[in-house]
Amino acid sequence: MAAQATKVLQSGCNKAAKVGFIGLGNMGGHMAKNLLKKGYPLVVYDVSKDNLNTLKEAGAEVAGSPAEVASGVTKVVSMLPESSHVKQVTVKSGSLLMDCSTIDPSVSQVMASLAAEKGVTFVDAPVSGGVNAARDGILTFMVGGPEDGYEAASEYLSCMGKNVVHCGAVGTGQAAKICNNMLLGISMIGVSETMNLGIKLGLDPKMLAKILNMSSGRCWSSEVYNPCPGVLDGVPSSNNYKGGFGAALMTKDLGLAQSASTSTKSPTPLGSMAHQMYRIMTNHGYGEKDFSSVFKFLQEQEGKK
Amino acid sequence: MAAQATKVLQSGCNKAAKVGFIGLGNMGGHMAKNLLKKGYPLVVYDVSKDNLNTLKEAGAEVAGSPAEVASGVTKVVSMLPESSHVKQVTVKSGSLLMDCSTIDPSVSQVMASLAAEKGVTFVDAPVSGGVNAARDGILTFMVGGPEDGYEAASEYLSCMGKNVVHCGAVGTGQAAKICNNMLLGISMIGVSETMNLGIKLGLDPKMLAKILNMSSGRCWSSEVYNPCPGVLDGVPSSNNYKGGFGAALMTKDLGLAQSASTSTKSPTPLGSMAHQMYRIMTNHGYGEKDFSSVFKFLQEQEGKK
Amino acid sequence: MAAQATKVLQSGCNKAAKVGFIGLGNMGGHMAKNLLKKGYPLVVYDVSKDNLNTLKEAGAEVAGSPAEVASGVTKVVSMLPESSHVKQVTVKSGSLLMDCSTIDPSVSQVMASLAAEKGVTFVDAPVSGGVNAARDGILTFMVGGPEDGYEAASEYLSCMGKNVVHCGAVGTGQAAKICNNMLLGISMIGVSETMNLGIKLGLDPKMLAKILNMSSGRCWSSEVYNPCPGVLDGVPSSNNYKGGFGAALMTKDLGLAQSASTSTKSPTPLGSMAHQMYRIMTNHGYGEKDFSSVFKFLQEQEGKK
Amino acid sequence: MAAQATKVLQSGCNKAAKVGFIGLGNMGGHMAKNLLKKGYPLVVYDVSKDNLNTLKEAGAEVAGSPAEVASGVTKVVSMLPESSHVKQVTVKSGSLLMDCSTIDPSVSQVMASLAAEKGVTFVDAPVSGGVNAARDGILTFMVGGPEDGYEAASEYLSCMGKNVVHCGAVGTGQAAKICNNMLLGISMIGVSETMNLGIKLGLDPKMLAKILNMSSGRCWSSEVYNPCPGVLDGVPSSNNYKGGFGAALMTKDLGLAQSASTSTKSPTPLGSMAHQMYRIMTNHGYGEKDFSSVFKFLQEQEGKK
The missing domain is CATH 1.10.1040.10 (N-(1-d-carboxylethyl)-l-norvaline Dehydrogenase; domain 2)
Structure with missing residues (x-):
């Protein structure tokens, strides 16, 4: 698995498509910065002005709402505290939504169904490793979703972690x-x-x-x-x-x-x-x-x- | 710890003082055979005739009771199912009693006190590792007792295991x-x-x-x-x-x-x-x-x- | 409390407004029959043909769906196995919906909110007492909802039980x-x-x-x-x-x-x-x-x- | 049971044989005083001087040790904190020992065996009810022991409680x-x-x-x-x-x-x-x-x- 992730890592980073990032707390803030460092332009949102400013200083574009984040990109990473927050995230048709929050696996499955109806690919990708691992970009991502969703997500997740493991269908990352x-x-x-x-x-x-x-x-x-x-x-x-x-x-x-x-x-x-x-x-x-x-x-x- | 045990192992085995062994069940039977293989003559006891015959065939002398075992030796190993059995073991003044049974630490402490009154050194030395480890002589012994008791016991225990760890005072092996x-x-x-x-x-x-x-x-x-x-x-x-x-x-x-x-x-x-x-x-x-x-x-x- | 319920019982039963009843299992079947016995015409639904036939023989009118039940009445009793079934019950504006199912209190609260938007009064009214108490009409109902909802529901619930207790706001019956x-x-x-x-x-x-x-x-x-x-x-x-x-x-x-x-x-x-x-x-x-x-x-x- | 106890109570109290009492804590102090009030002369012991003085003022004779208590009487009540204290109580051959302590039932059984060897009748008689019930003489005693031991003990226990229940053989009171x-x-x-x-x-x-x-x-x-x-x-x-x-x-x-x-x-x-x-x-x-x-x-x- 690590080998696979490493391969993706080498081929995947340093590209230039703009990425949306919603949720810039203790974990999300570090993760977003690592995406920036790898060369991805970011548009970000958080409820906290302080968190937004920190990312602005690091080079991110700031949006006024999750919807504004989603309007300009086709790749979105979310890192939110509870199921209720994740449920509010919506993205454009054709997008890839990578949810790194730790939530109920059945909510991930509902999200994926709703996403599929709109032509959106949803993967759940919760992390293992704490704040220091987030800062150092050595998180492990446990990914649930279809094979192509996993591969597409790996490009971004491997910029923020050292292992990106495909666990199975949607919800198995949370599981x-x-x-x-x-x-x-x-x-x-x-x-x-x-x-x-x-x-x-x-x-x-x-x-x-x-x-x-x-x-x-x-x-x-x-x-x-x-x-x-x-x-x-x-x-x-x-x-x-x-x-x-x-x-x-x-x-x-x-x-x-x-x-x-x-x-x-x-x-x-x-x-x-x-x-x-x-x-x-x-x-x-x-x-x-x-x-x-x-x-x-x-x-x-x-x-x- | 392992190094210490190894040292004892090299210097300790192959000597010829006769050793008593009480309790020849699934574990004790293998342990006794390993002592025999290392060159220690054994006098043994068990409630089961079958277990006694197995050891007799392996070269041990058979006694008719625990007391008979104890009467002819100054080193006794016990490997018994319950505290109540251990309490019945008595040895000669000046002996070393190595109890490998898993029992209540407070019973080990009482045994050690009673032993001390009679000039007997008691160590608790329960084992980690199962029947296969007993057969292969690769058990770990966790020994509680005074430093000199630990050292004296190590000669015998190291013939039956690969690690002989001194845990502290009497009872700490059980602990x-x-x-x-x-x-x-x-x-x-x-x-x-x-x-x-x-x-x-x-x-x-x-x-x-x-x-x-x-x-x-x-x-x-x-x-x-x-x-x-x-x-x-x-x-x-x-x-x-x-x-x-x-x-x-x-x-x-x-x-x-x-x-x-x-x-x-x-x-x-x-x-x-x-x-x-x-x-x-x-x-x-x-x-x-x-x-x-x-x-x-x-x-x-x-x-x- | 029992006294209050008794009062309602005496004044309330034997009236003739038709009542809807959804869910005719071990408990619901007996409860519905007791409403019939007290003189209430019933229109009923259940997924089981056998359960429907039993009630038909007892004098109830049979509907082809929960919606059909609700279309002809302004009082509906539901007695269903799970939250998911209760969520599917809808009634006409101006109706009283008495849910006797045992479900998550937070689902009752959501139901009540949705009901209020449509001008429907919802009370949760789970029961204490088993199949025999249901048959004998001696259940205890624990009712959550506004005072007027409790009073309106008591007319019907008291025909099926001996105690109808007002526990507080919606959800407290379930609680x-x-x-x-x-x-x-x-x-x-x-x-x-x-x-x-x-x-x-x-x-x-x-x-x-x-x-x-x-x-x-x-x-x-x-x-x-x-x-x-x-x-x-x-x-x-x-x-x-x-x-x-x-x-x-x-x-x-x-x-x-x-x-x-x-x-x-x-x-x-x-x-x-x-x-x-x-x-x-x-x-x-x-x-x-x-x-x-x-x-x-x-x-x-x-x-x- | 209560009737039986009451009968014993009426016939039993007001006699004059001296009784020993060991353990005068929160519970035992009140219990001893109730025996005094019923007309039984007492000889008592406790580790606390204060507790001894309280009973002395109430009319009891004070002994210098449990053994001194036991030497002058053939009926002894004990009310002690732990098994270890109860084990130290010894009484004269032919005595009745009523142990009201809450201890391990197996210790009560051992005590009874040792007592029987010396011609002593032992009953376990732990209490239900707290300090106030002890003061007011309305405890419940749960008695384990032979029928005649139970009957003999009831004379004394019924002076300190309102119910004296025979639970079965020795140890069942504790059980x-x-x-x-x-x-x-x-x-x-x-x-x-x-x-x-x-x-x-x-x-x-x-x-x-x-x-x-x-x-x-x-x-x-x-x-x-x-x-x-x-x-x-x-x-x-x-x-x-x-x-x-x-x-x-x-x-x-x-x-x-x-x-x-x-x-x-x-x-x-x-x-x-x-x-x-x-x-x-x-x-x-x-x-x-x-x-x-x-x-x-x-x-x-x-x-x-």
């Missing part, structure tokens, strides 16, 4: 995204429970992490992003859980996973419990902290004994 | 073991829920596994031991969940984790839910199947719609 | 229904776990039920609908869990509760876990059995040991 | 107690989730409580002890969760339920999750608040948004 994040959300709580229990049983945290990582408990959350302060450098847990992926955003993604589970009648006992734990954390003031702060949330709170 | 298995039990259910959901959402199972394994959902259960039939060769899920680590044994280990959580007042929401899921599976006839059969348990049962 | 059923679903699993544990600890089931019912564990599921066979007569648990409220229907209602929890950001750890348990049961062939069969599902299955 | 409290702990969280969700969906809390209490969601926690402030007067939720039964004590009881579930291989998915929730609450400073404060814990914390 892959929420599946990964559900498993990530579960694993992180699992590692947090385990580290906390092990420490209470007398194990040194670094020793315990080493044992897990050479054993069958090993996972990304224990190896690369350990939630226990002091085990790894350069991760949110060693910086008071600042930066990273907020517990409120994880709660949102696990809510999407729960909707998908319910509509497909798939049991997800740990996925649902993980959802509830991050929601409770968010209600207790952890929403803006990195989701690995569940380690801290589970610990006995010294001042509150 | 590391149950921590790892709790996280493993959680991860496996998480991967199973995720694979089942993804398939219902239209993703190809191999494609989904590939995406997880290049993303933050990656874990041992998705990469090395995927529970979805057909994703990996040579794992229990591709052999109707035969072999491997039975759901009933996982239930037992997660029960130990729950006891430890309760006694140390550590919250383990997903660990407790995983425990309950494996228990329900066991009650429904999955006890002897590999624990990765939770994937099958969560699936909609076709014949039962 | 009350799914809140009650979420708590019921949790309590029933709680009682089942408790009865099973107590029996395993040596308690006689009837004795245990008696103790719970005189203590703080007391609930409807322990007192009136005990899930342990032999404790009470005349309940599904003493009839091999036949009849009653199927686990699949409970799963649907708890799915609505989960959607509502997610959209209102309300944590429901036990509600979500109950949802998952009934879903797993349904996947294992318990969907048509009464939801109290969770007692049986949790028990160790003798033939499967 | 009944932890079964009830497990169900109570589950129900209270269920009611709290439901009330919080309903309010967020627009329902008035009193209206919602009324609907639940006339429907199948009804339980002691919704009717008698509603956790939502303002629904009922005179309960902890209307007094900032002061008084009542602390979350830390509920956590302890649910831990006993979990141990019993594990040892009897009984699945308790909601029981285990309830245990975890109260543990997390306790870690976050709710340990001393009434356990119904789970309602507050689940709510969105305004200051922390």
